[in-house]
Amino acid sequence: MRFESVLSPLQIGELTVRNRVTTTAHMTGYAEQGLVSDTLIDYLVARARGGVGLLITEAGAVHPTYRPASFQLYREDVGPGLSRLAAAVHAEGAALIGQANHGGAASPPLPEGVPAYSPSDNDGINGAPARAMTLxxxxxxxxxxVHAAKVMSDAGLDGCEVHGAHHYLVNHFLSPLYNRREDDYGGSFANRLRYLTEILERMRAETRPGFVLGVRLSADIGPGGLDSEGLLAVGRVLEERGLVDMVGFSLGGRTPESFPLMTGGMERDAGYELAWNEVPSRGLAVPTLVTGRYRTLEHADAAIASGVCDLIGMTRAHIADPDLVRKSTGGEAARVRPCIGCNECQRSIITQGAIRCAVNPALPGGAGTRDLPTPTRRTRRVTVVGGGPAGMEAARVAAVAGHVVTLFEESEQLGGLARRAAAVIPNAPGMLDITAWSARELDREGVDVRLGTRADREQVLATAPDVVIAATGSTPKTGARQSARPGAAIPGADLHHVVDTTAVLTMTDFPDHAVVLDEIGDYPALGVAELLVSHGTRVTFVTPFASVGLPIDATGRPATAIGRLRGTGRFEALTLSMVTAIDPTSAEVEDVMGHTFSTHRAGLVVMVVRAAPRREPWLEDLGVPVEYVGDALLPRSYKTAVREGYVAATRVETLSDRRAAVLA
Incomplete structure (x- = not known):
């Protein structure tokens, strides 16, 4: 049998799990007022229906002093929602374990500056104050x-996982870096372990027989903390004392160097966390779980077959496609929509309060690759102009809905600028994966794709469209004003060596020195800088933001890119700065806070500024509804382009009916 290892059942205590695929605990933001919502149930049930063996809920707060965007296990009315969730997941054949957590010093700041809890006086995330806990x-x-575990047990969940990783409260008690107490809960290894063992002992005594107990652990990144051997020592004590039925290992925490490792970006290989977690995972007798950008069932099966673990966390892969297991086992692995490792899911928790996905615009809810808000009532003819991310998703979803779709793309390949950039930018392969997937899906859905065809009025009208979706992209700009001085053009911006991002993608001769001006703060400027540096160019990176890539900092990708760039010795970043003048060999930069000036050598100046929407005049008077999406509306992010393509396709009937009503 294919995937024999990962699809084999597993005994965890008295619980039998149908396979080894797991979605680990991850914040969704789909709870409502601290309670399980229908949206959260739909989301988890979709992954159970898709074939996942074990689902672990997002961290539930055990106490009011921890305030994540999730359900609150200390509330008296949380039990009924958990019962509905457990029943719905079990009905799809999957097991469900809840996670109990207190964030401690890594919690979001409490109101009015109230100190967070910690074993010792460790300041928390973003400098939030924390103080040592009293006995x-x-x-x-x-x-x-313990109360949280009892609530889960009474609600019919299969078990409870105590979060002891990622620099949250239990992890701080375990770690000598953060636990500097001199009483029974600090100092020696046994004392640092006491806080957790006392919790688990009472959980075991006060939950129903057969209720699974687990713990999630992670190493500290940096000297002096919990390393691989330390994690193994913790795990062995817990299993020898019969306190846990499983141990999950992850990575990363709330320090600058460890946060990006929690959810490794597209530059990471499958299993990258094993450098820290293989030793403790192999060293325990109880079932163990590992994570680390496992995106395919092939990768998961290989890891299980190697004996490195018993369960595989495939969380982001199932955010992208909840039907991953079903498709893979049904001979349709190529139809699994790939997670590209952009970490927009992680960023959206902070910026939008709930998970969104760059490649899965149907979230929230189940969000399978064929999920639509409402079924189609009557087939329409849809013509899409442009085969970039927005156009491909619009064509795919319109075809899924049952419409007859024609797509025009002037180049010989689909994917637009995203594909062209991914082909040359280092450490950014994800866009090639999703472009290839979209192209395959268009073919399978029967979309009439016309490559190498620049659409015009006559060609579009010849398709007899009821609706036209314009995904015509954008036109690059180099002489644009900067946000720090929106009314002032840059002297010298019209020189021949001042170029836009797209020009760099086709360069074959690279200068000794370059200035990259990043006005957007998204990944393209970092990608261009890394491309230049990889060809030996010394890059001065200028941005008006307080840090490089500030708008996407929550993805963790800027930090890892900066680490790579700095390691070359050919990268310098000037934040809170702007370019004020350019001449043939240099660029003048102003520190906009201190109003000081510096001059930097530049045989090339790359202006990463927002491009202009490209709108063909003939689209304005076609006589049929035209919906602009993606860069054609306004250049923004890949996620936005895909989302707008999806939404436009789901509105085809509305747009068509509105026109019919006007004509009537």
Whole structure:
């Protein structure tokens, strides 16, 4: 049998899990007012229906002093929602374990500057204040953890996982870096472990027989903390004392160097976390789980077959496509929509309060690759102009809805600028994956794709469209004003060596020095800088933001890119800065806060500024509804382009009916 290892059942305590595929605990933001919502149930049930063996819920807060965007396990009315969730997941054949957590010093700041809890005086995330807990507070939070497990047990969940990773409260008690107490809960290894063991002992005693207990652990990144051997020591004590039925290993925390490792970007290979977690995972007798950008069932099966673990976390892969297991086992692995590792899911939790996905615009809810808000009532003819990300998604979804779709693309390949950039930018292969997937899906859905064809009025009208979706992209700009001085053009911006991003993608001769001006703060400027540096160019990176890539900082990708760039010795970043003048060999840069000036050598100046929408005049008077999407509306992000293509395709009937009503 193909995928024999990962599809084999697993015994966890008294619980039998149908296969080894797991979606680990991850914040969704789909809870409502601290309670399980229908949206959250739909989301998890879709992954159970798609074939996942074990689902672990997002971290539930055990106490009011931890305030994540999730359900609150300390509320008296949280149980019924958990019961509905458990019943719905079980009906699809999957197992469900809840996660209990207190964020401690890594929690979002409490109101009015109230200090967060910590074993010792560790300041928290973003400098939020934290203080050492009293013995009374230690007992109070332990009680809260035990209560959370009892709530899960009574609600019919299969088990409870205690979050002891990612620099949250339990992890801080375990780590010598953060636990500097001198009482029974600090100092020696046994004392640092006491906080967790007392919680698990009481959970075991106060939950129903057969209720699974687990713990999630992660290493500290940097000297002096919990390393691989330390994790193994913790796990062995817990299993020897019969306190856990499984141990999950992950990576990363709330320090600058460890946060990007929690959800490795597209530059990471499958299993990258094993450098820290293989030793403890192999060293334990109880079932273990590992994570680390596993995107395909092939990767998961190989890991299980190697004996490195018993369960595989495939969380982001199932955000992108909840039907991953079903498609892969049904001989349709090529139809699995790939996670590209852009980490927009992680960023959207912070910026939008809920998971969104760059490649899966149907979220929230189930969000399978064929999910649509409403079924089609009557087939229309849809013509899409432009085969970039927005156009491809619009054509795909319109075809899924049952419409007859024609797509015009002037180049010989689909994918637009995203594909062209991914082909040459280092460490950014994800866009090639999703472009290839979209092209395959268009073919399978029967879309009439006309490559090498620049659409015009006559060609579009010849398709007899009811609706036209314009995904015509954008036109690059180099002489654009900068946000720091929106009314002032840059002297010298019209020189021949001042170029836009697209020009760099086709360069074959690279200068010794370049200035990259990043006005957008998204990944393209970093990608261009890395491309130049990889060809030996020394890059001065200028941005008006307070840090490089600030708008996408929550993805973790800017930090990892900066680490690579700095390591070359050919990269310098000037933040809170702007380019004020350009001459044939240099660029003048102003520090906009200190109003000081510096001059930097530049045989090339790359202006990464927002491009202009490209709108063909003939689209304005076609006599049929025209919907602009993606860059044709306004250049923004890949995620936005895909989302707008999806939404436009779901509105085809509305647009067509509106026109019919006007004509009537």
């Amino acid at each position: 009374g507070e230690i007992a109070e939070i332990q009680d809260a953890f």
